[in-house]
Amino acid sequence: MPWNDQSGGGDRGPDKGSGPWGSGPRRPWGAPPRQPPPNQSPDLEEILRRFGERMRGSGGGGFKFGDGKRGFSWPLIAGALFGGWLLLGVYMVDEGENAVITTFGNYSRTTGPGLHWHAPPPIEARRVVNVTGQRTREIGFTEQNNRIVDNPEESLMITGDRNIVEIHFRIYYNIADVRGFVFNVRDPEQAVRGVAESAMREVIGRRQLEPIITTDRAAVELEVEELLQQVLDEYEVGVRVLQVELLSAAAPPAVIEAFNDVVNAGQDAEAARNNAQREAARITNEAQAYRERVVREATGEAERFNAVYDEYRASPRVTRDRLYLETMERVFNNADTIILDQRGGAVPYLPLDGMIRRNAAPRAQAGGG
Amino acid sequence: MFRSPVMIVGVVLAALFVLSQTIFVVRQDRQAIVLRLGEFTSTINASVDAPGLYAKIPFLDTVVIYDKRNLGLTLEGQPIVASDQERLIVDASVRWRIVDPLKFYQSAQTEDGGAQRLATFAESAMRRALGAATSNDIISGRRAALMQAIETDLNRSAATELGVQVVDVRIRHADLPQETQERVYERMRSERQQVAETIRAEGARDATIIRATAQEESERLRGQGEGERARIFAGAYGRDPEFAAFYRSMRAYETALDAGTPIVVPPDSDFFRYMQRRGG
Numbered sequence: 322m323p324w325n326d327q328s329g330g331g332d333r334g335p336d337k338g339s340g341p342w343g344s345g346p347r348r349p350w351g352a353p354p355r356q357p358p359p360n361q362s363p364d365l366e367e368i369l370r371r372f373g374e375r376m377r378g379s380g381g382g383g384f385k386f387g388d389g390k391r392g393f394s395w396p397l398i399a400g401a402l403f404g405g406w407l408l409l410g411v412y413m414v415d416e417g418e419n420a421v422i423t424t425f426g427n428y429s430r431t432t433g434p435g436l437h438w439h440a441p442p443p444i445e446a447r448r449v450v451n452v453t454g455q456r457t458r459e460i461g462f463t464e465q466n467n468r469i470v471d472n473p474e475e476s477l478m479i480t481g482d483r484n485i486v487e488i489h490f491r492i493y494y495n496i497a498d499v500r501g502f503v504f505n506v507r508d509p510e511q512a513v514r515g516v517a518e519s520a521m522r523e524v525i526g527r528r529q530l531e532p533i534i535t536t537d538r539a540a541v542e543l544e545v546e547e548l549l550q551q552v553l554d555e556y557e558v559g560v561r562v563l564q565v566e567l568l569s570a571a572a573p574p575a576v577i578e579a580f581n582d583v584v585n586a587g588q589d590a591e592a593a594r595n596n597a598q599r600e601a602a603r604i605t606n607e608a609q610a611y612r613e614r615v616v617r618e619a620t621g622e623a624e625r626f627n628a629v630y631d632e633y634r635a636s637p638r639v640t641r642d643r644l645y646l647e648t649m650e651r652v653f654n655n656a657d658t659i660i661l662d663q664r665g666g667a668v669p670y671l672p673l674d675g676m677i678r679r680n681a682a683p684r685a686q687a688g689g690g
Numbered sequence: 691m692f693r694s695p696v697m698i699v700g701v702v703l704a705a706l707f708v709l710s711q712t713i714f715v716v717r718q719d720r721q722a723i724v725l726r727l728g729e730f731t732s733t734i735n736a737s738v739d740a741p742g743l744y745a746k747i748p749f750l751d752t753v754v755i756y757d758k759r760n761l762g763l764t765l766e767g768q769p770i771v772a773s774d775q776e777r778l779i780v781d782a783s784v785r786w787r788i789v790d791p792l793k794f795y796q797s798a799q800t801e802d803g804g805a806q807r808l809a810t811f812a813e814s815a816m817r818r819a820l821g822a823a824t825s826n827d828i829i830s831g832r833r834a835a836l837m838q839a840i841e842t843d844l845n846r847s848a849a850t851e852l853g854v855q856v857v858d859v860r861i862r863h864a865d866l867p868q869e870t871q872e873r874v875y876e877r878m879r880s881e882r883q884q885v886a887e888t889i890r891a892e893g894a895r896d897a898t899i900i901r902a903t904a905q906e907e908s909e910r911l912r913g914q915g916e917g918e919r920a921r922i923f924a925g926a927y928g929r930d931p932e933f934a935a936f937y938r939s940m941r942a943y944e945t946a947l948d949a950g951t952p953i954v955v956p957p958d959s960d961f962f963r964y965m966q967r968r969g970g
Contacts, residue, residue, distance in 0.1 A: 423717065425742045426717030426718055426741050426742060427717075427718055427741040427742040428741070479864065480830075481829070481830035483829070484874065485871065485874055503719075504719040504759065505719070505759055506759055506785075507760065507761050507762065512760070512785070515783050515862065516860065518862055519860040519861065522861075522862060522864070523833050526829050526830040527830050527833075530878075552858065552860070555857070556785065557760075572878070576875050576878045576879050576882065579878065579879040579882035580882055582886045583885050583889065585886070586885070586886035586893075589889075589890050590889050590890055590892055590893020590896070593893040593897040594893055594896050594900065596897060597897035597898070597900035597901050600900075600901055600904065601903065601904030602904075604901070604904040604907075604908045605908055605911070607908065608907065608908030608909070608910075608912050609911050611911065611915055612911045612918075614915070615912075615916060615918070615919045616915050616922070618919070619918065619920075619922040620922055623922045623923060623925065623926035624926075626934065626937060627926055627929075630930060630933060630934075630937075633933055634930075637933075644936075644940055645936075645940065646961070648940040648943055648944055651944055652947055653953070653955075655947070655951075656947055656949070656950065656951045656953045657952040
């Protein structure tokens with residue numbers, strides 16, 4: 322809208338594409354604003370009259386007005402207005418911005434940062450656009466008070482293996498060709514966003530769910546970035562994609578529990594393995610201990626036998642009897658020994674039960690060592 | 691001449707009005723056709739880049755201005771039945787531009803009207819291309835090729851009819867309908883459950899194997915110990931088996947018979963040998 326684009330903020334509001342005639346005819350030629358309407362109010366008339374009187378003497382071209390008593394310096398007014406009109410063409414371009422100047426709607430030049438002048442409207446118009454500033458777009462979610470609000474309409478995508486994945490991503494871009502950005506595509510920001518979403522869906526559609534949410538995230542970012550840039554170049558929209566950032570790629574909320582359970586299962590399995598290892602270590606060590614013990618005991622016992630045997634060899638008869646008697650002595654001393662004479666022929670009935678019980682009770686108390 | 695200020699203002703306004711009816715601007719990103727009493731006379735800034743200031747005969751000529759930029763058109767929620775009978779909901783966006791403003795004027799008059807007609811063309815082109823493809827192709831395999839096919843189709847049909855050029859067709863969503871989506875979730879869930887179950891089972895299996903291996907090792911070690919023990923005893927007792935049996939029996943009596951074990955001993959046993967001799 323070159324006619325009323327004097328604000329210098331042409332890139333801030335989206336260009337709705339209304340033709341120049343939509344708003345043009347109201348002030349098509351930049352008609353001098355506020356042409357003083359004569360005889361409007363007594364005050365104004367008075368001022369003008371005084372002004373005119375003062376001017377009459379010096380200004381040779383003083384134009385007589387009304388009955389001739391009231392004078393007016395038209396060239397001065399016209400000059401002031403003309404000067405003001407010329408000043409409308411002065412504009413500032415900040416660092417990082419570019420201004421696109423059109424002459425009667427025809428592109429004439431792009432100017433960089435600094436103070437500039439273009440022919441005042443409606444001859445020339447400008448559109449100042451921030452080109453180096455990084456622009457971002459969030460897709461799949463919106464941020465409200467630092468909280469991420471999911472937008473399922475955008476975020477849920479179907480993967481190549483017919484699963485559904487929730488994707489949140491952000492694109493960073495700036496403007497490489499301001500002329501293309503201003504003239505080639507209607508609503509370029511919206512176009513960038515639309516293409517980004519479609520590119521992401523295309524890339525996600527080519528891949529499997531598992532890699533997307535685990536190992537392939539960087540590859541997805543890169544592929545989307547390339548595809549996005551390629552399509553935008555086709556549109557000649559003058560946008561340079563700086564980065565595609567995959568913020569989250571996860572299973573959708575409806576199934577997230579099942580996905581988390583897989584992670585839990587891994588932990589459970591690991592825990593079971595660790596427990597088994599622990600037990601295994603105990604079992605093997607016990608066995609090793611057993612082997613050592615048994616061998617050592619046997620060695621000791623063998624040595625004991627050898628020692629006794631050496632003695633036995635020296636005097637077999639004596640040693641043998643002595644061993645026998647000593648052993649029996651200890652055995653009978655501890656045991657409830659009943660001596661039964663079978664030679665009497667009579668098999669006596671003995672209350673064995675009673676005898677044992679009577680003897681066992683005190684023994685059991687004394688025993689234990 | 692300028693008798694009254696009202697006259698001046700009136701003349702100026704009239705002049706401005708005539709001027710506004712004569713002079714017009716065609717911007718860099720616009721194109722126009724000029725019609726004289728409804729009859730086409732010329733196009734401006736369409737195929738040849740020539741934006742700028744133009745004049746026409748006031749009141750006789752009318753100017754129709756169109757956008758020259760790349761325009762967007764969105765097709766929302768198109769139900770598509772793929773060749774494998776699977777239903778899909780497809781959203782697409784068509785980027786297009788007016789390249790022949792005269793033809794566009796003749797067939798559509800306004801941009802909105804043209805967009806609407808293009809949408810109709812696009813819908814049927816989409817149905818043709820996607821209806822012949824499998825759902826797998828639409829979702830993943832040949833998405834780019836299908837988009838290209840729709841674009842080519844549109845450039846054949848709509849372009850000649852409407853005087854537009856289709857720059858790009860992009861399938862945004864190609865989703866399953868809501869009820870199918872639920873089933874997809876159910877399947878995803880069961881798949882995950884199966885994976886989780888497998889992982890847990892593997893863990894249990896490994897644990898059992900680890901324990902069993904340890905048991906195996908344990909038995910071997912114990913066996914080694916016992917074997918060694920046997921060897922050692924054989925070495926020692928082998929020197930005199932008869933004495934060894936005697937000696938070992940003596941030790942066994944001592945350890946095997948607990949305190950309080952009732953033992954019935956005949957008086958003629960070896961132990962009482964001398965006792966009897968004295969008594970007999």
